[in-house]
Amino acid sequence: MTRRRALQLARVLFVLLTLTLAWWGFRGRWDEIGDAASGTGPLRLAGAVLCAVAGLALTGVLWRLLLRWLGSEVGPRDAAAVFFVGQLGKYVPGSVWSVAVQAQLGRRHDVPARSSVAASSLFLLVHTATGLLVGGALAVLGAVDLPAEVSPLWGWAALLVGAASLSPPLLRLLADRLAGHGVRAALGPAEVARSVALMALVWLAYGASLLLLVTGRAAAPSLLAAAAAFALAHAVGVLVVFAPAGVGAREAVLVALLAPVLGVPGAVAVALLSRVAHAVADFLLALLASTAAGLAAPSRHAGEPAGVRGR
Numbered sequence: 001m002t003r004r005r006a007l008q009l010a011r012v013l014f015v016l017l018t019l020t021l022a023w024w025g026f027r028g029r030w031d032e033i034g035d036a037a038s039g040t041g042p043l044r045l046a047g048a049v050l051c052a053v054a055g056l057a058l059t060g061v062l063w064r065l066l067l068r069w070l071g072s073e074v075g076p077r078d079a080a081a082v083f084f085v086g087q088l089g090k091y092v093p094g095s096v097w098s099v100a101v102q103a104q105l106g107r108r109h110d111v112p113a114r115s116s117v118a119a120s121s122l123f124l125l126v127h128t129a130t131g132l133l134v135g136g137a138l139a140v141l142g143a144v145d146l147p148a149e150v151s152p153l154w155g156w157a158a159l160l161v162g163a164a165s166l167s168p169p170l171l172r173l174l175a176d177r178l179a180g181h182g183v184r185a186a187l188g189p190a191e192v193a194r195s196v197a198l199m200a201l202v203w204l205a206y207g208a209s210l211l212l213l214v215t216g217r218a219a220a221p222s223l224l225a226a227a228a229a230f231a232l233a234h235a236v237g238v239l240v241v242f243a244p245a246g247v248g249a250r251e252a253v254l255v256a257l258l259a260p261v262l263g264v265p266g267a268v269a270v271a272l273l274s275r276v277a278h279a280v281a282d283f284l285l286a287l288l289a290s291t292a293a294g295l296a297a298p299s300r301h302a303g304e305p306a307g308v309r310g311r
Contacts, residue, residue, distance in 0.1 A: 064079040066119040081289045087102075088283070098120060099124075122178075128238045131203070134199070134200060135158055135229070136156065138227070138228035138231075168189050
């Protein structure tokens with residue numbers, strides 16, 4: 001078996017493993033999910049998945065930009081395949097699988113492993129920090145109501161921690177340490193502002209996905225409230241590292257933030273369906289990106305000498 005075929009087989013096995021673990025994560029909840037889905041309808045479910053796809057696609061753009069700012073340029077199609085297939089690692093227990101898989105896949109495109117690790121680690125930090133920043137800011141501004149038992153100071157804490165974590169000197173220091181000698185990350189205020197702007201669009205897309213899952217019988221929160229709730233819930237899910245893809249933690253925060261508007265049963269239904277919509281979007285994007293990269297591979301190899309193709 002050639003090295004290329006071995007890597008393809010490993011990729012297929014990895015996707016099957018993550019699909020199995022994602023399915024397993026819903027064990028015991030399928031009846032609830034079925035009831036919630038039947039009340040929502042196929043069109044709204046499809047719309048929620050598409051909004052989640054749009055948000056996820058923008059996160060892929062951010063990862064590629066971070067890789068570029070670390071000195072490694074990868075084409076959009078190849079970067080998407082590396083990023084979205086690697087992202088499935090979040091369904092595997094543990095917090096390093098996505099980073100490890102993206103580093104391995106990136107080597108096929110001449111990306112140094114340390115640069116890939118640095119980009120993926122910075123992506124996780126920016127992703128989480130902007131969730132705290134956006135969610136905390138909207139909570140402070142009153143766009144979303146924190147539960148009665150939660151002090152308003154937590155909104156300020158989320159805002160300040162998120163903003164501090166996005167300090168350009170801090171991001172540059174982490175990038176340079178992770179990427180190793182000879183790499184100087186181009187992460188100034190302009191790059192950080194671009195990252196925050198991209199992620200703001202991501203949180204709005206995720207908020208829209210959430211709103212589409214609210215049935216017509218319930219009073220829907222505003223788009224900003226939905227975006228804030230999802231941003232805070234997602235950040236908490238990432239910080240709870242022992243929960244694969246934040247399962248359980250993210251839903252608990254979503255229910256707490258949405259229950260005052262939707263009621264507990266409605267909030268639980270939306271939280272469960274949101275998890276399903278994002279899982280479908282994850283695997284759909286991984287499939288599309290991997291297929292697109294695979295279709296492009298023969299045309300790239302066609303122009304190579306025969307002795308080069310098998311390397």
